[in-house]
Amino acid sequence: MKWRGTAPARLLICAGFAVAAVCGAQTNPGPTFPPARPLETWVNSLHMKFVRVPAGEFMAGSPDSELERSTDETQHQVKITKPFWLASTHVTVGQFAIFEKESGYRTLAETQSWAYGVWNDREKKWTKLNGSSWKNPGFPQRDDHPVVCVNWHDATAFCQWLSAKEGRKYRLPTEAEWEYACRAGGTTAYPWGNNPDDGKGWANCSDRTTAGQFSLFPAFNWSDGYIYTSPVATFRPNAWGLYDMIGNALQWCGDWFATYPAGPVVDPHGPATGKERVLRGGSFIYGPRHCRCAFRGRNSPDFENFYVGFRVLLEGNPGVKTIP
Ligand SMILES: [Ca+2]
Numbered sequence: 001m002k003w004r005g006t007a008p009a010r011l012l013i014c015a016g017f018a019v020a021a022v023c024g025a026q027t028n029p030g031p032t033f034p035p036a037r038p039l040e041t042w043v044n045s046l047h048m049k050f051v052r053v054p055a056g057e058f059m060a061g062s063p064d065s066e067l068e069r070s071t072d073e074t075q076h077q078v079k080i081t082k083p084f085w086l087a088s089t090h091v092t093v094g095q096f097a098i099f100e101k102e103s104g105y106r107t108l109a110e111t112q113s114w115a116y117g118v119w120n121d122r123e124k125k126w127t128k129l130n131g132s133s134w135k136n137p138g139f140p141q142r143d144d145h146p147v148v149c150v151n152w153h154d155a156t157a158f159c160q161w162l163s164a165k166e167g168r169k170y171r172l173p174t175e176a177e178w179e180y181a182c183r184a185g186g187t188t189a190y191p192w193g194n195n196p197d198d199g200k201g202w203a204n205c206s207d208r209t210t211a212g213q214f215s216l217f218p219a220f221n222w223s224d225g226y227i228y229t230s231p232v233a234t235f236r237p238n239a240w241g242l243y244d245m246i247g248n249a250l251q252w253c254g255d256w257f258a259t260y261p262a263g264p265v266v267d268p269h270g271p272a273t274g275k276e277r278v279l280r281g282g283s284f285i286y287g288p289r290h291c292r293c294a295f296r297g298r299n300s301p302d303f304e305n306f307y308v309g310f311r312v313l314l315e316g317n318p319g320v321k322t323i324p
Contacts, residue, residue: 039051039052039053039054039240040052041088042314044162044166044314045166046098046162048087048089048091049087049088049089050086050087050088050314051085051086051087051088051241051242053080053083053084053086053177053180053181053240054083055081055082055083056079056080057078057079057080058077058078058080058180058183058185059075059076059078060075060076060077060078060176060179060260060294061073061075061076061294062075062292062294066189066292067189067194067196067288068292069292069294070295070296072259073294073295073296074260076260076261076262076263076264076265077263077264077265078176078179078180078264078265078266078268079264079266080177080180081267084173084177084313084314085313085314085315086173086181086311086314087311087312087313087314088233088237088242088243089146089232089233089311090146090232090244090248090251090310090311091146091155091158091309091310092144092145092146092232093141093143093144093145093147094143094144096147096158097143099158099162103157103161105154105157105158107134107149107150107151107304108153108304109134109149109150109151109304110133110134110135113130113131113133114128114129114131114132115129115132115137115304116129116304116305117132117137117149117305117306119216129306132306134147134150137306138306139227139228141228141229142231144231145229145230145231145232146229146244146248146249146309147249147310148229148306148309149305149306150252150304150309150310151301151302151303151304152301152302152303153302154304155172155310156171158310159171159172162312163322167322168314168315168318168322169314169322170312170313170314170315171313171315172254172310172312172313173253173254173312173313174253174255174267174268174269174270175253175254175255175268175270175278175280176267176268177313178245178251178253178280178281179280179293181240181242182238182242182245182246182293183293184238184239184242185239185240186238188293189292189293189294190291190293191203191238191245191246196220196221196288196291197220197222199220199222199291200222200223200224201224201235201236202236202246203246203247203248203282203291204229204230204234204235204244204247204248205219205224205282205283205284205286205287206220206284206285206287207220207223207224208220208221208222208223209223209224209225209226210227210284210285213227217286217287217289217290218287218288220287220288220291226284227284228306229248229249229284230284232244232248235247244281245281246291246293247282247283247291248281248283248309249281249283249284249307249308250279250280250281250282250283250297250307250308250309251279251280251281251309251310251311252278252279252308253277253278253279253280254269254270254277254278255268255270255271256271256272256274256277256278257270257274257275257276257277257296257298258270258271258274276298276300276301277300277301278298279297279298279299279308280295280297283307283308286307
């Protein structure tokens with residue numbers, strides 16, 4: 001996404017490989033909650049759990065009254081005509097490792113030996129962090145953490161590989177599908193309501209745990225116990241049983257970014273061409289503004305950073321295989 005704001009020197013230190021030593025290890029994961037009653041679920045060959053999301057309608061974007069809203073969030077009605085299956089969590093480090101091992105694929109960060117990871121405050125953009133990739137994002141990760149430092153092409157390649165492997169059609173969700181699933185029938189700014197102070201236990205965002213670490217933007221006024229990524233499904237799921245729709249790592253969507261329409265739309269999937277792909281869901285370095293359900297991030301499809309990951313969507317019926 002694009003950054004607007006100032007970055008203290010502390011952030012730049014923590015973006016480097018000395019992160020763990022400088023900033024300390026992960027701390028207490030915080031409270032746990034029983035999962036919300038899920039809809040119909042299914043598990044694939046990588047042990048990825050999917051939730052069946054029903055067709056329906058919702059209001060995308062944010063009302064003018066929403067605090068911290070951006071002007072690109074024009075509220076409009078969206079109709080989703082077909083049910084789909086959405087992974088209940090991000091793609092994890094362990095799942096991405098299987099992908100690379102079986103396919104031989106290598107991410108752009110690996111082949112070029114760097115990812116974006118150092119914020120240049122003078123030029124207001126991310127710059128190279130040499131040696132950074134999903135295998136070494138600059139902080140400790142386990143196999144059950146969301147994979148990061150993957151760009152849009154890497155995420156799409158994962159979907160294509162998994163589709164061929166299983167004979168099913170996996171892809172990135174559209175921006176509309178993502179927001180529909182994030183809201184899960186709700187209309188509030190956050191999955192927990194409209195008050196950012198009520199989010200404790202719901203998400204891994206920039207919080208009191210990260211105070212002094214990631215302060216490009218104001219942090220939430222609670223502690224979630226994690227400075228960097230957390231194991232997927234650590235925090236409370238939304239009403240449809242989906243974890244980390246807000247927080248942990250940003251999620252690539254399939255669409256090119258474009259201005260929202262003012263009127264109702266059916267199954268929108270973005271323009272045919274563009275310069276930036278959509279990123280949704282906030283991350284562990286974001287505070288109240290960027291962790292709203294309606295917030296729209298975006299960046300070049302070649303962009304990879306230590307707070308960017310993805311989750312996948314399965315089209316159709318998982319019991320019906322397609323011809324590879
Ligand atoms: Ca956090």
